[in-house]
Amino acid sequence: MTVHMRDWDAFVTPLDDGSVHMDLAVEGITCAACMGEIERGLSHLPGIKTARVNLTNQRLAVDWDQQQTAADDIVATLSRLGYKAHPFDPASNKDRQDKTGRQLLRCMAVSGFAGMNVMLLSISVWSGNATDITPETRDFFHWISALIALPTVAYAGQPFFKSAFSALRGGRLNMDVPISIGVFLAVALSLFQTIEHQHQVYFESAVMLLFFLLVGRYLDHNMRGRTRSFAENIAALKAEVAGRIDADGVVREVPLSKIMAGDLVLVTSGERVPVDGIVEDGHSEIDQSLVTGESRLVRAAQGTLVYAGTLNGQGSLKVRVSAASGNTLLDEVNRLLETAAQAKSAYVRIADRAAQLYAPVVHAAAALTFAGWVLFGLGWQPSLVIAISVLIITCPCALGLAVPAVQVVASGQLFRSGILLNSGDAIERLSEADTIVFDKTGTLTTAEPELCSVPDLSDARLVLAGRLALSSRHPLSMALVQATGALVPFETVTEVSGAGVETTHDGQILRLGSPSFCNVPEQNVEAVLREFPGASLLAVRSGDTEPIVLPMRQKLREDAAATVARLVSNGYRVEILSGDRTGAVQEVAEELNIAEWRAELQPAAKIARLDALKAEGRKVLMVGDGLNDAPALAGAYVSMSPVTAVHLSQAAADAVFLGDKLVPVSDALRISKRARRAIEENLWISALYNVVAVPIAVAGFVTPLMAAVAMSVSSLAVTANALRLRIGHHTSG
Amino acid sequence: MDVLIYLIPIAIFLGLLGLIAFLWSLKSGQYDDLEGAKWRILEDDDLPEDRQK
Numbered sequence: 001m002t003v004h005m006r007d008w009d010a011f012v013t014p015l016d017d018g019s020v021h022m023d024l025a026v027e028g029i030t031c032a033a034c035m036g037e038i039e040r041g042l043s044h045l046p047g048i049k050t051a052r053v054n055l056t057n058q059r060l061a062v063d064w065d066q067q068q069t070a071a072d073d074i075v076a077t078l079s080r081l082g083y084k085a086h087p088f089d090p091a092s093n094k095d096r097q098d099k100t101g102r103q104l105l106r107c108m109a110v111s112g113f114a115g116m117n118v119m120l121l122s123i124s125v126w127s128g129n130a131t132d133i134t135p136e137t138r139d140f141f142h143w144i145s146a147l148i149a150l151p152t153v154a155y156a157g158q159p160f161f162k163s164a165f166s167a168l169r170g171g172r173l174n175m176d177v178p179i180s181i182g183v184f185l186a187v188a189l190s191l192f193q194t195i196e197h198q199h200q201v202y203f204e205s206a207v208m209l210l211f212f213l214l215v216g217r218y219l220d221h222n223m224r225g226r227t228r229s230f231a232e233n234i235a236a237l238k239a240e241v242a243g244r245i246d247a248d249g250v251v252r253e254v255p256l257s258k259i260m261a262g263d264l265v266l267v268t269s270g271e272r273v274p275v276d277g278i279v280e281d282g283h284s285e286i287d288q289s290l291v292t293g294e295s296r297l298v299r300a301a302q303g304t305l306v307y308a309g310t311l312n313g314q315g316s317l318k319v320r321v322s323a324a325s326g327n328t329l330l331d332e333v334n335r336l337l338e339t340a341a342q343a344k345s346a347y348v349r350i351a352d353r354a355a356q357l358y359a360p361v362v363h364a365a366a367a368l369t370f371a372g373w374v375l376f377g378l379g380w381q382p383s384l385v386i387a388i389s390v391l392i393i394t395c396p397c398a399l400g401l402a403v404p405a406v407q408v409v410a411s412g413q414l415f416r417s418g419i420l421l422n423s424g425d426a427i428e429r430l431s432e433a434d435t436i437v438f439d440k441t442g443t444l445t446t447a448e449p450e451l452c453s454v455p456d457l458s459d460a461r462l463v464l465a466g467r468l469a470l471s472s473r474h475p476l477s478m479a480l481v482q483a484t485g486a487l488v489p490f491e492t493v494t495e496v497s498g499a500g501v502e503t504t505h506d507g508q509i510l511r512l513g514s515p516s517f518c519n520v521p522e523q524n525v526e527a528v529l530r531e532f533p534g535a536s537l538l539a540v541r542s543g544d545t546e547p548i549v550l551p552m553r554q555k556l557r558e559d560a561a562a563t564v565a566r567l568v569s570n571g572y573r574v575e576i577l578s579g580d581r582t583g584a585v586q587e588v589a590e591e592l593n594i595a596e597w598r599a600e601l602q603p604a605a606k607i608a609r610l611d612a613l614k615a616e617g618r619k620v621l622m623v624g625d626g627l628n629d630a631p632a633l634a635g636a637y638v639s640m641s642p643v644t645a646v647h648l649s650q651a652a653a654d655a656v657f658l659g660d661k662l663v664p665v666s667d668a669l670r671i672s673k674r675a676r677r678a679i680e681e682n683l684w685i686s687a688l689y690n691v692v693a694v695p696i697a698v699a700g701f702v703t704p705l706m707a708a709v710a711m712s713v714s715s716l717a718v719t720a721n722a723l724r725l726r727i728g729h730h731t732s733g
Numbered sequence: 734m735d736v737l738i739y740l741i742p743i744a745i746f747l748g749l750l751g752l753i754a755f756l757w758s759l760k761s762g763q764y765d766d767l768e769g770a771k772w773r774i775l776e777d778d779d780l781p782e783d784r785q786k
Contacts, residue, residue: 031772032769032772032773032775032776035769035772035773036776053766053769054765054766055766055768055769055772056766056767056768056769057766105759105764106756106759109755109756109759110752113748113749113752116748117744117745117748121741137737140737140738141741144741144742148745
């Protein structure tokens with residue numbers, strides 16, 4: 001950043017003791033040595049209280065005294081050490097303490113501790129019942145168990161009770177209702193039995209049940225937490241900030257959430273435009289491909305509308321943020337996004353679907369068992385014990401644990417393949433997809449352009465042009481630098497804003513820039529465009545010689561062809577929906593052998609196409625990156641977007657993939673398919689277990705403890721089955 | 734067997750100490766960074782002679 005100064009007050013949180021706290025996402029922490037280096041380096045600054053790197057989520061937390069050291073110094077020190085750091089916007093990072101995760105862990109610890117102790121006492125009582133325990137000792141043990149179990153259930157059961165209560169209040173049934181009723185009945189009956197000096201109590205069943213369920217919940221929560229924290233890091237690294245020009249003329253970098261309509265924002269060359277607005281001053285060219293899907297550069301000058309997410313070319317622009325009058329592109333996208341997301345909410349997760357079916361059956365079975373035994377002439381107490389056994393043995397542990405266990409293992413594998421999940425049920429939906437719709441720009445292609453033909457490096461002018469290109473941050477220039485392998489920039493380079501760069505070499509004027517800047521005759525431009533339709537043009541002119549026109553196109557991801565071919569051979573239907581011009585899309589479609597393609601589509605037209613596919617009964621995986629894809633991403637059955645995508649698209653997509661390759665898309669489908677199979681196997685295992693166990697329980701042959709043990713065994717079985725996913729099949733295929 | 738009246742509460746009390754220790758360690762953030770902790774033990778910059786530098 002050139003003249004930028006961050007408005008640090010927007011990033012730091014004041015603490016009680018007068019110091020301030022800041023969280024930063026740090027790029028490039030790869031090993032333990034980095035951790036020590038950063039912490040030591042920062043501790044030499046005056047006023048630093050604590051600086052602690054978290055290697056798990058690659059973040060740095062600093063507490064310091066703002067009087068002695070400015071936040072700039074901290075970032076400067078980090079960059080001197082070789083680490084790029086970006087502060088989190090506190091508004092988008094409220095949940096850094098992960099309260100839910102800690103509460104689950106606390107509940108798990110308490111129930112685990114209580115479970116062990118109650119188990120110890122219970123086993124003593126059982127063996128005593130078989131031999132010669134005195135009634136006094138038994139009562140004593142029962143009372144101690146009650147003393148441990150009652151507070152445990154009250155504390156560790158909270159996550160279930162709360163969820164069950166809110167479900168009941170909403171007039172629904174969920175998994176937590178039978179769990180809560182089972183636990184509550186078991187404890188109440190046990191207390192009653194204890195007072196009555198009975199031989200059997202069931203505190204251990206209730207406590208162990210809670211413990212096993214909490215393990216499942218915690219695993220599930222952790223999986224989603226990890227993805228979320230990485231997604232937040234990426235958002236911070238992508239610098240969701242804007243340079244606001246304040247009334248005093250100073251540019252301050254502030255988080256996007258602090259930018260208001262009417263503010264003036266500075267967009268420097270090579271930077272993404274952070275807001276929607278109107279250019280007030282400056283000339284440049286704008287790459288709108290992320291917004292419109294179109295790869296041609298658009299000229300921007302005073303009065304031009306620019307959109308958030310577009311890439312600024314060479315000049316710097318002053319942009320007046322336009323009021324949210326309801327007609328901005330972002331508004332339209334948001335509106336489409338909402339309707340599309342609503343349409344998708346009809347999808348019900350497997351576990352919930354099973355729960356809807358399962359919960360009433362469990363309740364009915366338990367109630368009928370109780371009624372049946374009472375009618376049969378058994379006392380109400382033994383009848384209730386049998387009913388509780390039924391409730392516990394049918395307790396949906398397999399459902400509570402089977403799905404999360406598979407999801408944890410699968411998401412770990414996806415993570416290794418460079419895929420981060422946004423939504424917990426993405427795996428289930430990915431596995432069902434049968435049609436894949438790609439956006440072209442930024443998805444099949446990478447963000448950077450490349451030369452249409454291999455440059456003839458024997459031409460000295462091209463080599464010079466490559467060196468000249470080093471002085472420009474324009475995307476086309478960067479492509480030329482790569483193609484020519486230039487290393488030495490010229491010393492004096494003049495930049496003509498919005499047109500090109502110019503220098504003098506051996507007495508000759510050397511120019512690089514737009515065709516008109518290099519005086520390329522109109523018919524030459526047309527000839528090149530006829531040969532390479534849809535190409536962006538860069539021209540070179542050395543002295544009075546004939547100018548060279550270099551057509552540029554977007555570069556396909558290197559493995560795009562192979563990945564698409566593999567997807568097709570695996571039976572997927574592949575389609576391209578692009579906002580780019582017909583010529584450019586056709587070229588890519590032919591290169592990748594994709595027969596179905598549509599070009600020049602508006603966001604609404606993409607949704608219409610997705611709806612048409614849906615009407616055909618197809619389940620569509622949408623892969624896209626631009627603002628113009630966001631509604632389609634939200635509306636598709638399941639969606640993925642590359643990490644280079646605009647923020648809104650990433651938020652709308654179910655999964656985000658990293659890196660320059662396309663292969664994560666096929667990996668995601670493959671891993672999801674296997675995970676889906678494992679989930680189904682797990683559901684079968686638990687169903688089978690219930691079919692065998694429930695009749696035995698209804699018949700009254702099972703005590704609640706045996707039920708708890710049997711349930712644990714089934715839980716272990718489904719966990720083991722989930723772990724099987726990790727074995728073999730590591731190759732892409 | 735009357736000794737159980739003392740022993741069991743003592744045993745539970747000791748177990749409870751363990752639970753409290755765990756909850757304390759959780760509260761003080763010792764489980765926030767499991768990756769980093771295993772490397773920190775290898776760092777020597779908290780030795781007394783290094784401190785004086």
